[in-house]
Amino acid sequence: xxxxxxxxxxxxxxxxxxxxxxxxxxxxxxxxxxxxxxxxxxxxxxxxxxxxxxxxxxxxxxxxxxxxxxxxxxxxxxxxxxxxxxxxxxxxxxxxxxxxxxxxxxxxxxxxxxxxxxxxxxxxxxxxxxxxxxxxxxxxxxxxxxxxxxxxxxxxxxxxxxxxxxxxxxxxxxxxxxxxxxxxxxxxxxxxxxxxxxxxxxxxxxxxxxxxxxxxxxxxxxxxxxxxxxxxxxxxxxxxxxxxxxxxxxxxxxxxxxxxxxxxxxxxxxxxxxxxxxxxxxxxxxxxxxxxxxxxxxxxxxxxxxxxxxxxxxxxxxxxxxxxxxxxxxxxxxxxxxxxxxxxxxxxxxxxxxxxxxxxxxxxxxxxxxxxxxxxxxxxxxxxxxxxxxxxxxxxxxxxxxxxxxxxxxxxxxxxxxxxx
Amino acid sequence: xxxxxxxxxxxxxxxxxxxxxxxxxxxxxxxxxxxxxxxxxxxxxxxxxxxxxxxxxxxxxxxxxxxxxxxxxxxxxxxxxxxxxxxxxxxxxxxxxxxxxxxxxxxxxxxxxxxxxxxxxxxxxxxxxxxxxxxxxxxxxxxxxxxxxxxxxxxxxxxxxxxxxxxxxxxxxxxxxxxxxxxxxxxxxxxxxxxxxxxxxxxxxxxxxxxxxxxxxxxxxxxxxxxxxxxxxxxxxxxxxxxxxxxxxxxxxxxxxxxxxxxxxxxxxxxxxxxxxxxxxxxxxxxxxxxxxxxxxxxxx
Numbered sequence: 090x091x092x093x094x095x096x097x098x099x100x101x102x103x104x105x106x107x108x109x110x111x112x113x114x115x116x117x118x119x120x121x122x123x124x125x126x127x128x129x130x131x132x133x134x135x136x137x138x139x140x141x142x143x144x145x146x147x148x149x150x151x152x153x154x155x156x157x158x159x160x161x162x163x164x165x166x167x168x169x170x171x172x173x174x175x176x177x178x179x180x181x182x183x184x185x186x187x188x189x190x191x192x193x194x195x196x197x198x199x200x201x202x203x204x205x206x207x208x209x210x211x212x213x214x215x216x217x218x219x220x221x222x223x224x225x226x227x228x229x230x231x232x233x234x235x236x237x238x239x240x241x242x243x244x245x246x247x248x249x250x251x252x253x254x255x256x257x258x259x260x261x262x263x264x265x266x267x268x269x270x271x272x273x274x275x276x277x278x279x280x281x282x283x284x285x286x287x288x289x290x291x292x293x294x295x296x297x298x299x300x301x302x303x304x305x306x307x308x309x310x311x312x313x314x315x316x317x318x319x320x321x322x323x324x325x326x327x328x329x330x331x332x333x334x335x336x337x338x339x340x341x342x343x344x345x346x347x348x349x350x351x352x353x354x355x356x357x358x359x360x361x362x363x364x365x366x367x368x369x370x371x372x373x374x375x376x377x378x379x380x381x382x383x384x385x386x387x388x389x390x391x392x393x394x395x396x397x398x399x400x401x402x403x404x405x406x407x408x409x410x411x412x413x414x415x416x417x418x419x420x421x422x423x424x425x426x427x428x429x430x431x432x433x434x435x436x437x438x439x440x441x442x443x444x445x446x447x448x449x450x451x452x453x454x455x456x457x458x459x460x461x462x463x464x465x466x467x468x469x470x471x472x473x474x475x476x477x478x479x480x481x482x483x484x485x486x487x488x489x490x491x492x493x494x495x496x497x498x499x500x501x502x503x504x505x506x507x508x509x510x
Numbered sequence: 511x512x513x514x515x516x517x518x519x520x521x522x523x524x525x526x527x528x529x530x531x532x533x534x535x536x537x538x539x540x541x542x543x544x545x546x547x548x549x550x551x552x553x554x555x556x557x558x559x560x561x562x563x564x565x566x567x568x569x570x571x572x573x574x575x576x577x578x579x580x581x582x583x584x585x586x587x588x589x590x591x592x593x594x595x596x597x598x599x600x601x602x603x604x605x606x607x608x609x610x611x612x613x614x615x616x617x618x619x620x621x622x623x624x625x626x627x628x629x630x631x632x633x634x635x636x637x638x639x640x641x642x643x644x645x646x647x648x649x650x651x652x653x654x655x656x657x658x659x660x661x662x663x664x665x666x667x668x669x670x671x672x673x674x675x676x677x678x679x680x681x682x683x684x685x686x687x688x689x690x691x692x693x694x695x696x697x698x699x700x701x702x703x704x705x706x707x708x709x710x711x712x713x714x715x716x717x718x719x720x721x722x723x724x725x726x727x728x729x730x731x732x733x734x735x736x737x738x739x740x741x742x743x744x745x746x747x748x749x750x751x752x753x754x755x756x757x758x759x760x761x762x763x764x765x766x767x768x769x770x771x772x773x774x775x776x777x778x779x780x781x782x783x784x785x786x787x788x789x790x791x792x793x794x795x796x797x798x799x800x801x802x803x804x805x806x807x808x809x810x811x
Contacts, residue, residue: 173651174647193649196650197650
């Protein structure tokens with residue numbers, strides 16, 4: 090059956106600018122705004138922005154589509170329109186099949202209720218029938234691995250347990266069409282892998298999936314097809330690897346500085362939080378582009394809040410295809426014992442003549458060793474990025490070659506040679 | 511096969527087989543048409559029916575949370591009206607000597623208080639139902655009508671607990687209903703529910719936009735019991751005033767309820783009719799406003 094599961098035609102969504110910042114107000118604000126409007130009728134149009142503009146696509150049954158684009162590009166708005174949470178300003182979409190949406194893990198979880206009660210509540214909110222939840226209940230609890238605490242109110246759960254239980258309910262949702270916002274960004278790595286596995290199964294079992302993620306690797310891995318959005322419009326629609334590459338090259342991603350000015354809201358947990366990440370040259374100045382021959386530094390500023398855990402800064406270098414070039418953490422013995430509270434700055438120097446040309450994204454992480462795994466306190470995907478450039482002076486691994494050099498890394502090797510003999 | 515549609519023009523014929531199929535298709539419609547909000551709101555009873563199970567779960571959640579620490583939950587449900595009844599008895603019954611249709615004042619005022627408390631509780635939780643469930647409204651789709659809808663059911667449990675105390679008072683003061691007339695009490699509770707739901711629909715939708723609502727409600731809740739005849743018998747107010755007061759549906763609820771459960775004088779049915787008409791009007795206006803602003807809730811909340 091080749092009938093399209095989702096057909097979107099000219100979907101557009103307009104917001105009033107004020108609405109994006111604070112949707113609600115008091116009656117007084119509205120009266121004041123109305124009074125202003127009477128005086129300045131011509132400003133009326135300027136108060137609107139298009140979060141989504143003329144988005145059209147067709148998605149066949151069983152296709153897995155990734156939506157990418159920087160923050161504010163309209164990915165989430167598109168998902169909210171498709172899930173009927175908000176109505177489009179113009180355009181239509183037809184969806185054939187039972188829809189399941191997952192914009193957040195644990196939607197509607199109530200802290201006072203037990204794990205068991207929340208499974209039923211959350212399941213019903215996500216669109217499952219009572220009978221269906223009852224049938225899957227044992228599997229859900231087993232998948233989550235929190236069965237011992239299933240009759241404890243979830244307010245006493247650790248954040249990891251909470252997320253695992255919430256995700257397990259979602260993982261057993263069996264819609265024909267699944268719309269997923271970036272929900273895999275939570276939870277420990279092992280659990281994320283299991284969830285990704287389940288999502289992959291969904292794709293293979295002929296389920297149609299629309300998936301939003303900042304994690305380009307996940308997109309490239311899970312999706313056959315991707316749509317790149319920018320400023321509410323479709324920039325590119327094609328095979329996911331091509332779209333991911335285009336996204337990384339277009340410079341639409343993050344820049345060379347990322348700052349979280351607020352201690353409270355930066356990535357992290359109660360042990361440590363990220364404050365800033367910067368890409369720097371040898372002299373400490375910011376670098377948008379890096380000379381392939383020279384070292385480049387990734388400077389991580391973070392705050393340790395609790396003094397009883399070792400906190401180790403770590404980076405993950407990701408190339409323009411979304412492949413991991415390498416992982417690296419600071420192995421210096423200063424991080425071996427518990428890290429005293431305070432602000433730290435660590436810089437990882439990536440040697441020259443190592444990375445290949447093109448856009449490189451850096452995931453910044455704060456971890457503790459918990460053999461055989463790492464315990465992540467903070468994890469920011471594509472926190473910063475920079476372009477690696479080769480000026481082509483003949484002294485890099487490129488030599489005098491001017492074409493494309495393939496490979497994740499491009500080290501300058503020592504060659505021994507003999508001859509002619 | 512049956513193909514349901516959320517379109518304005520659903521298939522006209524749906525035989526029993528089709529209905530069974532629809533029932534089995536686990537509630538979400540097979541074909542969903544997404545399009546800009548229509549100018550005229552529609553009720554879409556079919557969709558509401560499909561979501562009946564979620565309504566039940568939402569009611570269950572609120573009850574569960576409310577009575578989680580069951581002693582405190584139950585104690586408050588009884589203590590609140592009891593305290594007010596004691597104060598009213600002293601101030602209005604003893605000092606001011608308000609008319610109570612010849613029924614002992616404590617049981618008279620307590621009987622008036624419990625439907626009033628039901629209404630007050632349904633209305634105040636209903637008015638904030640959208641804003642207090644903001645995580646649901648912005649993260650998942652379902653007919654938003656379920657949120658204020660659920661709040662009408664939750665305080666019925668308090669009402670039932672109040673009735674237990676009322677029966678005790680009725681026995682103590684020897685005031686009993688006149689036979690099976692007490693069944694009519696349910697009808698008046700229904701009228702209170704309709705009024706509360708209508709007002710909640712309107713207020714909850716306004717509250718999404720203007721957060722003034724929670725400040726305004728307590729003021730009305732202070733004044734309204736006096737205008738609804740909670741501390742006095744409405745039939746002993748001047749005739750002209752009775753008609754003005756009957757514009758408030760709760761007046762009919764309280765006098766009707768007292769007639770049903772305490773054998774108080776029969777309410778003037780003309781006045782009850784006015785109350786019912788006003789309640790229906792409030793409900794329809796609330797429903798229309800709610801449905802027409804519903805597509806924007808997630809954007810403005």
